Amino acid sequence: MTSDSAMRTFLDGRVTVIVGDITKQDVEAIVNAANSSLLGGGGVDGAIHRAGGPAILEECREIRRTRFPQGLPTGEAVVTTGGNLQALYVIHTVGPIYGEHRGEEAELLANCYHNSLTLAVEKNVTSVAFPSIATGVYGYPRAEAADISSRTIENFLSTDRQLKEVRLVFFQAQDAEIFLENQKFSE
Secondary structure (H helix, E strand, O other), rough: OOEEEEEEEEEOOOEEEEEEEHOOOOOOEEEEEOOOOOOOHHHHHHHHHHHHHHHHHHHHHHHHHHHOOOOOOOEEEEEOOOOOOOOEEEEEEOOOOOOOOOOOOOHHHHHHHHHHHHHHHHOOEEEEEOOOOOOOOOOHHHHHHHHHHHHHHHHHHHOOOOOOEEEEEEEEEHHHHHHHHHHOOOO
């Protein structure tokens, strides 16, 4: 399996599963698995901020100052420039920390995907790339996340005609394989 190669497609090619670097995706928007501070961090968040440059952080600071002074709530999403990335936009969303949301983790994770897709449509983009939200340090079980994210994406795309490609980008082949074994796309 080579990096950035399509492992599988779903929903008549509208969803693609790949292994690769989300910061190098040739799409109009990428989704950042951000923390609530919106000020960068580790993992995907840190990689996007490093690759995208200071313009992303500058816009995130303005969002914190004007809209979310206490931080971006879990499940919500906001959009900034893509800065130095190929993508025009970065959609920042905060996934749930598994076990810390009184049983509402699944709903919050679904909201991350739904709200990010909604912002993509509002920005008139036709392609968006997602990392596996909340499955890293936030501890969301990968198999459960695959079920929730695939159902949420399919439900959204069933009524949307604007988005031509939703790319699911996994940093490691093992994570992509877990996703593929547990996804619930209707093919």
